[in-house]
Amino acid sequence: MGDMQLQRILGTATTWLVGMGVAIGSGIFRTPGDIAAYLHAPAWIVAAWLLGGGIVLMQCLVTAELATRVPRAGGEYAFLKAAYGEFPAFFFGWAYTVLILGGGAALIAAALGDFACELLQVDAARSGWFAAGAIALVAAVNAAGLRVGAGAQNTLTLLKIAALATVIVIGFSATVPLRSAGTAPPVAAFAASAPAGGAGAAGVPAAAAFLAALLNVLWAYDGVTDSAKLAEEIRDVRRAVPRGLLGGAVTLTLLYVLVNLALLRIVPAAEMASLAFVPGEALARLYGPSGRTMMLAVAIVVCLGALSATLLAPIRVTFALARDRLTFSFLSRMSAGQAPVPALMVVAAFAALLALTRTFSQVLQVYYFAAALLFGLTYASLIVLRRREPEPGPQVYRAPAGTVLATLLILVQLAIATHTASQRPLDMLYASGLLVFLGVLYFIWKRACTGSQSSSSTFPVPPSTAPETTGACTPNSCTSRPP
Structure with missing residues (x-):
């Protein structure tokens, strides 16, 4: 094991399936009830999922151009370094590892643990141990190598897509029990369901309620652009990344909208609002306890696949x-086998610790605020790189209206950060404090490394696929780059 050049061994199919694999996780199972509690009406619920899909499509377009401009490992980290230099990249890389990578894996694993406890009918206090075990399992699989890890997660992603497709078929084909007189089936009343104005949820203005619901929707979509982080290991980046990202966004939007329509056909929106696991309740109404048991098993497989893709x-x-x-x-x-085993082990250990010691909702709030700030800065990097190199050449995919899309995404991220800070100020302060600490850490780190050759503040996009073989700098020892 050692530092090595990365080989391009992944194709378009894996690019598509990795993004889908990260995104299809606990969100589609946990969020429908929360979204219904905010919006109440089927029309607004479906509108939120469609808008979320539109935002994700914009993210994929912008990310596709960035990944072809800067086809390096790390995705957003590489984009920030190319656009702004070393400090923002350091800031993003550390914050991403701690809050988004470690925290995101913990969130998915925590959901898996909850589902496992209910399925096996054991004390909910054991949820954290199921979560930690799942993290250890997927870390071991990914440590076996990139081909093994990608193959395992691709298989799990296809199973997840098949499971959601089955839910859609069941929802639209099942005979829905008749409701009491005067009560319309939820989808039959769809066109008349949208409120004209006023409160969107009890005492909450409609705009605030919709934003809160949209936050849950975006969590369910989160990760669809993550395959761009493998750009240095993907063959024909110009072709594979745009196709994989855009194909994933369209497929995911279609699946999520149809799943919600299928669920609304069985469970009215008003009843959804009080449910933590809407798909399980929907199948229980059709098939009894065995239906819920089946959905719990599906949810565990879905979360396991999302966890695998997250650590890939x-x-x-x-x-x-x-x-x-x-x-x-x-x-x-x-x-x-081209697996960053030490990084995998460290991140997996941190995620397991987080899953054992923090609740899903607590980590989620910290995650939202940090992610909004970091990704807003990332989308702005497209504007910087376009101004620096307006005609990059045929190897770069140019997103249509890329500058406009990037600006819109920055505004979305600012809205998310503002909403999260207003709802959970203590968690916002916790996340902000950690980000400030990382800023200070950068200067401490650089001071400790003054004996090494100073690295360039930005790096050019390499004409070949192989990255530089560089030395490494730690607080205790620094080695310069080889000539």
Whole structure:
């Protein structure tokens, strides 16, 4: 095991399936009830899922151009370094590893643990141990190598797509029990269901309620662009990344909208609002307890697949950070199978600890605020890179109206950060404090590394697929780049 050049061994199919694999997780099972509690009406619920899909499509367009402009491991980390220099990249890489990568894996694993406890009918206090065990399992699979990890997660993603398609078929084909006189079936009343104005949820203005619901929707979509973090390991980036990202966004939007319509056909929106696991309740109404049991098993497989994909692509951020000598050098080591095993083990251990000690909702609030700030800065990098190089050449995919899309995405991220801060100010302060600490850490780190050759504040996009083989810098020892 050691530092090595990355080989391009992944194709378009994996690019598509990795993004889908990260996104299809606990969100589609946990969020329908919360969204219904905010919006009440089927028309508004479906509108939120469609708008979320539109936002994700914009994210994919912008990310596709960035990934072809900067086809390096780490995705957003590489984009920020190319656009702004070393400090924002350090800031993003550390914050992403701690809050988004570690926290995101913990969130998915925590949901898996909850589902496992209910399925096995054991004390809910054991949820954290199921979560930690799942993290250990997928970390071991991904440590076996990129081909093994990608193959496993692709299989799980296809199973997840098939499971959601089955829910759609069941929902639209099942005979729905008749309701009491005067009560319309939820989808039959769809066109007349949207409120004209006023409160969207009890005492909450409609705009605030819709934004809160949209936040839950975006959590369910989150991760569809993560395959861009594998850009340095993807063959024909110009072709594979745009197709994989855009195909994933369209497929995911179609699946999520149809799943929600199928659920609304069985469970009225008013009843959804009080349910934590709407798909399980829907199948229980059709098939009794066995229906809920089936959905619990499906949910566990779905979460396991999302966890596997999360530790496959996003871990490249930590690897890239270490390769650029901005974190501990041992985290840049790759196995012969092209797996960043040390980075995997460290992140998996942190995620397991987080799953054992924090609740799903607490981590989620910290995650939202940090992610909104970091990704807003990332989308702005497209504007910077376009101004710096307006005609990059045929190897770059140009997003239509890319500058406009990036600006809209920045505004969306600012709205999310503002809403999250207003709802959970203590968690916002916790996340902000950690981000400030990381800013200070950068200057401490650089001071400790003054003996090494200063790395360039930006890097050019390499003409070949192989990254530089660099030395590594840690607080205790620094080695310069080889000539």
